[in-house]
Amino acid sequence: MVKVHFRGSEIETPGKMTVRELMKSLGLNPQSVLAVVDGNLVSNETRLSDQGEIKLISVISGG
Amino acid sequence: MGVHRCRKCAAQSVIYMPQHRLALCAEHFLAWVEKSTLDFIAKHHMFEPLDRVLVAVSGGKDSLSLWRILLKSGFQADGLYIDLGIDAGGAYSKRSGEYVRKFWRTFAPESQLHVLDLASLYGKTVPEMAGRRAGGRKKLCSICGLVKRHEMNRVARELGYQVMVTGHNLDDEAAVLFGNTLRWDVEYLLRQAPVLPAEESGLAGKAKPLARFYERETAAYAIVSNIDYIEDECPFSKGATSLRHKEVLNSMENGSPGTKLQFYHSFLRARKKGIFPGYERPVLQACPKCAQATGIPGLCAFCRLTTDAEKSIGEEIL
Numbered sequence: 001m002v003k004v005h006f007r008g009s010e011i012e013t014p015g016k017m018t019v020r021e022l023m024k025s026l027g028l029n030p031q032s033v034l035a036v037v038d039g040n041l042v043s044n045e046t047r048l049s050d051q052g053e054i055k056l057i058s059v060i061s062g063g
Numbered sequence: 064m065g066v067h068r069c070r071k072c073a074a075q076s077v078i079y080m081p082q083h084r085l086a087l088c089a090e091h092f093l094a095w096v097e098k099s100t101l102d103f104i105a106k107h108h109m110f111e112p113l114d115r116v117l118v119a120v121s122g123g124k125d126s127l128s129l130w131r132i133l134l135k136s137g138f139q140a141d142g143l144y145i146d147l148g149i150d151a152g153g154a155y156s157k158r159s160g161e162y163v164r165k166f167w168r169t170f171a172p173e174s175q176l177h178v179l180d181l182a183s184l185y186g187k188t189v190p191e192m193a194g195r196r197a198g199g200r201k202k203l204c205s206i207c208g209l210v211k212r213h214e215m216n217r218v219a220r221e222l223g224y225q226v227m228v229t230g231h232n233l234d235d236e237a238a239v240l241f242g243n244t245l246r247w248d249v250e251y252l253l254r255q256a257p258v259l260p261a262e263e264s265g266l267a268g269k270a271k272p273l274a275r276f277y278e279r280e281t282a283a284y285a286i287v288s289n290i291d292y293i294e295d296e297c298p299f300s301k302g303a304t305s306l307r308h309k310e311v312l313n314s315m316e317n318g319s320p321g322t323k324l325q326f327y328h329s330f331l332r333a334r335k336k337g338i339f340p341g342y343e344r345p346v347l348q349a350c351p352k353c354a355q356a357t358g359i360p361g362l363c364a365f366c367r368l369t370t371d372a373e374k375s376i377g378e379e380i381l
Contacts, residue, residue, distance in 0.1 A: 031313040034282055041077040041089065041286045045066045059282035060309055061123055061296055062235055 002048050006056040015050035022048065023056070032060050078283050081320035089287045096284045100132050100272050107258045109270035114225035116140040117177075119215050120166070122159030122293045124285040125230030127166050129273050131288055133228070134171055141175040141224075142167060145214055147207060148181055148188025151298035156188075162293045170290070177222070179214055185369045190299075192368055203299050206368065213365035216355060219267035226261075226268040234278035236271070237323045238308040240330055249339050256334065264347040264356040277323065278309075 002015040019035045036055045067086030076086035120126040133140040149156045193203035219227040261268035347356040350363035357363035
C-alpha cells in the first residue's frame with residue numbers, strides 16, 4: 001500500500017502505479033497537483049513503490 | 064509511458080511541461096525558469112538591472128519564488144508584506160507573515176523587508192473593513208484587492224522604487240482574462256497586461272515577471288528551491304469565481320495542452336494590435352486626500368473606505 005498525504009489528510013491506496021494514475025484514481029487534475037516523495041519533486045510518470053509515501057500538493061491559489 | 068528524461072542532460076526529470084514538450088531535471092528546471100523570467104522581463108521592458116524593485120510578497124509560492132529569482136539574478140529587490148489581519152480561526156495572515164520572514168532570513172538577509180500592519184495603520188483589518196459593508200465574501204475579496212493595490216502603490220512611490228512586481232502567474236492571468244471575456248468587460252480587458260508603466264497621475268509602475276509560467280511551474284520552482292511557503296489558500300477564497308475559472312481552464316488544458324498559454328498570449332498579441340479601437344480609457348485624477356489616481360471625482364475608493372484613518376505611512380524594517 002502507498003500512503004498518500006493530501007490537504008492535511010492521509011489515505012492508503014494500492015501501490016504499483018504511476019503518480020499520474022494515482023492522481024487520476026483520486027479524481028485530481030494533474031494540472032492542479034504536484035507530487036513530492038522524500039522531499040523531492042517527482043514527475044507524474046514516476047512509478048510508486050509499494051509501501052512508499054507520497055505527498056500531493058495542490059498548486060492552485062488565489063481567490 | 065516511461066519517465067521523461069531531462070532534455071538538457073538526460074537525467075531523470077522532475078517535471079514534464081506538455082505545452083512546451085519539455086522535461087527537465089531539478090537543476091535544469093531552475094535554470095530554465097530563471098532564464099525565462101529574465102527574457103520575459105527584457106521582452107516587456109519591465110525594469111532595468113539597476114532599478115530598485117519592490118516585490119509584493121504574500122508568503123505563497125509565487126511571490127516568494129519571484130523574490131528568489133530576482134535576487135539570484137542580481138536585482139536590488141526588496142519585499143513588502145501587508146498584514147491584512149485575516150484570521151478566520153486559522154491565523155492565516157499571521158502564519159503567512161511567518162513564512163515571509165523565514166524566507167527573508169534564509170534567502171534575502173541583505174534585502175529590506177517592509178511590513179505594513181493594516182490594523183495598526185488604519186485601525187481595521189480587511190475583514191473588519193468588509194464587515195462595515197454589505198456583500199459578504201465577494202465584498203471582502205474586492206476590498207482586499209483594493210487595499211493591497213492602494214498600499215503597494217503608496218509604498219512603492221513613497222520609498223522611491225522604480226517598479227512594483229507581483230507574483231501573478233499565467234493561470235492567474237488566464238482566469239482573470241476568462242472572467243473579463245465572459246463579461247466583455249472592455250475596461251478591464253484593456254488594463255490587463257504583464258507590465259503597466261508608471262503614470263504621472265500617481266500610479267507606480269507595475270510588472271508581473273512570472274506571467275508566462277503555469278501555476279504548477281511556480282509551485283515546482285518553490286519546492287525544488289526548498290522555499291517553505293504557505294500551501295493553504297486564503298480561507299475567504301473558497302468557492303471564489305476565479306478558482307472555478309481556473310478549474311475550467313485546467314480541465315481544458317488537460318485534454319489539450321497549451322490551451323491556457325495560447326489563450327493568454329493570443330490576447331496579448333491582439334491587445335498590442337489595438338483590440339477594441341475607439342475605446343477611450345476614463346480620465347484619471349488625483350484623490351484630494353492621498354493623491355493616488357482615481358477615476359471618480361472626490362475621494363478615491365480606498366480613502367472612502369478608511370475615512371477615519373489619519374495615520375501616516377508605517378514602515379518597519381525588520
